[in-house]
Amino acid sequence: MRPLFGASLKMLLRDKQALFWALIFPILFLGVFRLFSFDSFGTTDLLVSIEDAQDPAQATLLDALGSVDFIELEVADAPLDLPGAEALIEDDDADAVLVVSPGMTPDQAVQATLVHDINDPIGASTTEATVSSVVTGVNLELLGGNPPIEFATARVGDEDETTFFEFLGPGIIGMGLMNFATISLAGSLSRYREEGVLRRIRATPLEPWKFFASVVLAHLALAAIQVLILSVVAELLGANVLRGGPMFLILAVLGTVIFLNLGVIVAGTVHGRGAVEGAANAITLPMMFLSGTFFPVSQLPEPVQVAVQILPLTHLLTAMRALVEGESIATQWVHLLVLAAWIAGTFVVARLTFRFDNR
Amino acid sequence: MIDARGLAKQYGDLTALGGVSFAVQPGEIFGILGPNGAGKTTLVEILEGLTKPSAGDATVLGYDLRTQTVEVKRRVGVQLQASSYHQYLTLREILDLFGSFYPRSAGAGELLARVHLEDRADARISHLSGGMQQRFSIVAALVNEPDLVFFDEPTAGLDPDARQDLWQIVREVREAGATVVLTTHYMEEAETLCDRVMLMNAGQIAALDTPPGLVRSMNAPYRIRMTTRDPLDLAAARAIPGTSEVEPAAEGGLHVTQLRAEDAPRTVAALTRLAEGVSTEVVDLVVLPATLEDVFLSVTGRGLSG
Numbered sequence: 001m002r003p004l005f006g007a008s009l010k011m012l013l014r015d016k017q018a019l020f021w022a023l024i025f026p027i028l029f030l031g032v033f034r035l036f037s038f039d040s041f042g043t044t045d046l047l048v049s050i051e052d053a054q055d056p057a058q059a060t061l062l063d064a065l066g067s068v069d070f071i072e073l074e075v076a077d078a079p080l081d082l083p084g085a086e087a088l089i090e091d092d093d094a095d096a097v098l099v100v101s102p103g104m105t106p107d108q109a110v111q112a113t114l115v116h117d118i119n120d121p122i123g124a125s126t127t128e129a130t131v132s133s134v135v136t137g138v139n140l141e142l143l144g145g146n147p148p149i150e151f152a153t154a155r156v157g158d159e160d161e162t163t164f165f166e167f168l169g170p171g172i173i174g175m176g177l178m179n180f181a182t183i184s185l186a187g188s189l190s191r192y193r194e195e196g197v198l199r200r201i202r203a204t205p206l207e208p209w210k211f212f213a214s215v216v217l218a219h220l221a222l223a224a225i226q227v228l229i230l231s232v233v234a235e236l237l238g239a240n241v242l243r244g245g246p247m248f249l250i251l252a253v254l255g256t257v258i259f260l261n262l263g264v265i266v267a268g269t270v271h272g273r274g275a276v277e278g279a280a281n282a283i284t285l286p287m288m289f290l291s292g293t294f295f296p297v298s299q300l301p302e303p304v305q306v307a308v309q310i311l312p313l314t315h316l317l318t319a320m321r322a323l324v325e326g327e328s329i330a331t332q333w334v335h336l337l338v339l340a341a342w343i344a345g346t347f348v349v350a351r352l353t354f355r356f357d358n359r
Numbered sequence: 360m361i362d363a364r365g366l367a368k369q370y371g372d373l374t375a376l377g378g379v380s381f382a383v384q385p386g387e388i389f390g391i392l393g394p395n396g397a398g399k400t401t402l403v404e405i406l407e408g409l410t411k412p413s414a415g416d417a418t419v420l421g422y423d424l425r426t427q428t429v430e431v432k433r434r435v436g437v438q439l440q441a442s443s444y445h446q447y448l449t450l451r452e453i454l455d456l457f458g459s460f461y462p463r464s465a466g467a468g469e470l471l472a473r474v475h476l477e478d479r480a481d482a483r484i485s486h487l488s489g490g491m492q493q494r495f496s497i498v499a500a501l502v503n504e505p506d507l508v509f510f511d512e513p514t515a516g517l518d519p520d521a522r523q524d525l526w527q528i529v530r531e532v533r534e535a536g537a538t539v540v541l542t543t544h545y546m547e548e549a550e551t552l553c554d555r556v557m558l559m560n561a562g563q564i565a566a567l568d569t570p571p572g573l574v575r576s577m578n579a580p581y582r583i584r585m586t587t588r589d590p591l592d593l594a595a596a597r598a599i600p601g602t603s604e605v606e607p608a609a610e611g612g613l614h615v616t617q618l619r620a621e622d623a624p625r626t627v628a629a630l631t632r633l634a635e636g637v638s639t640e641v642v643d644l645v646v647l648p649a650t651l652e653d654v655f656l657s658v659t660g661r662g663l664s665g
Contacts, residue, residue: 196443203437
């Protein structure tokens with residue numbers, strides 16, 4: 001059994017198509033979504049040019065600007081004039097530059113001019129309004145009077161909200177597992193049948209189920225490797241998936257069993273290699289979009305939301321995300337039950353549909 | 360080696376094999392010849408233990424095919440087309456893998472040397488030429504050092520040189536002590552390589568004998584072609600005893616009379632007298648012995664390719 005498993009794994013690792021679905025495809029998705037960096041939309045790189053950091057007015061202004069969440073503050077090495085600031089913006093060194101220059105005479109007010117090239121109207125007015133209100137606040141503070149109106153905001157909800165990319169991480173790992181397991185196993189099995197490998201194996205004293213088991217186990221082993229690699233990549237890109245711990249890996253590999261069964265069913269019911277790949281894609285592609293890989297299921301229309309609760313990937317992803325958010329696996333028992341039912345159901349169907357001899 | 364008694368296979372309404380009985384002797388190269396659909400593949404698959412017969416019994420190497428299938432599989436070698444091996448493994452890896460399925464197996468290096476592929480041990484099947492692929496598929500059938508080997512059209516699609524090579528390899532397999540059963544499309548292969556040939560047609564054994572025995576058993580074993588300046592009297596030619604398929608033809612202003620004859624010397628004499636009778640000159644005379652192809656045509660009424 002061991003040489004057989006070794007050979008099956010070796011074959012899988014040399015199969016470029018399998019590796020594409022297992023690793024390249026999901027890593028591409030992770031990379032592309034990271035580039036979009038939805039969460040950093042709306043931050044402004046603000047360069048501040050000041051003449052004298054010791055000056056209380058200028059120092060207070062710097063402090064106040066630094067406490068604004070969406071402003072990435074940087075202080076210029078040397079004082080800038082307005083044309084210098086414009087040149088910096090032209091070169092894309094900053095989104096906006098605040099040029100602060102003291103008055104000509106001590107009793108003249110400090111001049112603060114905001115130069116920016118932010119095109120998006122909301123971004124532009126937010127930045128202008130924020131900087132202007134910070135300046136007003138600093139003015140009030142420096143005057144030492146109590147402001148007639150104090151303004152406060154209160155935010156409702158979890159401070160530690162998951163970012164979009166953190167949501168996406170487990171989704172893309174689950175999608176990768178599904179694509180690889182279904183498409184690659186269906187493809188391998190139908191190739192083995194068409195090329196006569198199955199027939200050749202049957203001509204040896206080896207019991208056919210052992211060959212079959214070695215192919216499936218090799219896929220499971222690669223799935224585990226896949227989860228590890230994708231988790232590390234996602235973690236490096238900032239998705240925090242490693243918080244899921246070893247349970248995350250076990251859950252992912254368990255879910256893969258369903259998709260492997262689906263692959264066997266496809267190979268057993270559809271004949272001809274092109275048709276098999278088409279059918280495998282026809283199963284994985286809609287599931288990829290409907291099961292909340294890229295967007296929460298709650299954003300789907302109400303009736304569709306109910307319908308997608310049937311899909312195994314929906315439950316796998318929900319449970320995987322819960323683990324990543326620090327919940328224990330026990331809280332996910334409903335999803336685990338659904339997944340177990342899927343494993344059992346697809347196993348029975350796979351057993352009935354796939355025949356070793358195609359005559 | 361093989362003792363088949365009334366083996367039959369039915370697929371629904373289709374009778375692939377209609378009940379065949381024959382025996383294969385130790386140390387012989389036994390050819391199974393027939394057109395596509397004759398039942399060759401079904402018969403061989405039954406003997407290899409791949410397919411269960413619908414009726415009939417057989418012993419292979421003394422084992423009962425129905426109850427001792429695993430023993431049969433351990434002791435026989437099976438060659439299928441080269442593509443039947445994993446495309447992502449090297450030749451050595453495939454031989455090691457298949458060797459691991461048997462209680463006793465030959466080393467990959469030694470096997471590859473037998474078919475002059477030792478320097479390709481780390482190549483994959485797809486990087487081999489057609490002839491190399493066939494040689495590999497043959498040696499892969501020998502991985503368990505079998506007493507009986509089945510070769511499935513081992514030279515299909517090869518050029519004459521590569522075919523000669525493979526014939527030599529098959530002979531060496533027999534000399535090493537194995538009995539060989541091979542299916543083929545090629546008459547020439549059956550005639551030069553096989554000790555005995557079984558002709559199959561429509562799921563039945565049409566004839567079974569040594570190649571010369573099969574040819575001798577025919578009614579019209581010779582083909583005769585006589586070329587003359589003037590046409591011969593066809594009616595008189597047809598009246599020669601033991602002739603058939605008498606056909607005239609014209610060729611570059613000359614006249615050709617083709618026929619089949621049971622008794623070549625007498626027929627040639629009779630044709631010569633006919634030519635003398637119309638005082639014409641005999642330009643050319645060709646007498647060919649019958650081939651297995653002729654045997655096949657006479658037994659089945661159609662060619663091998665049909």
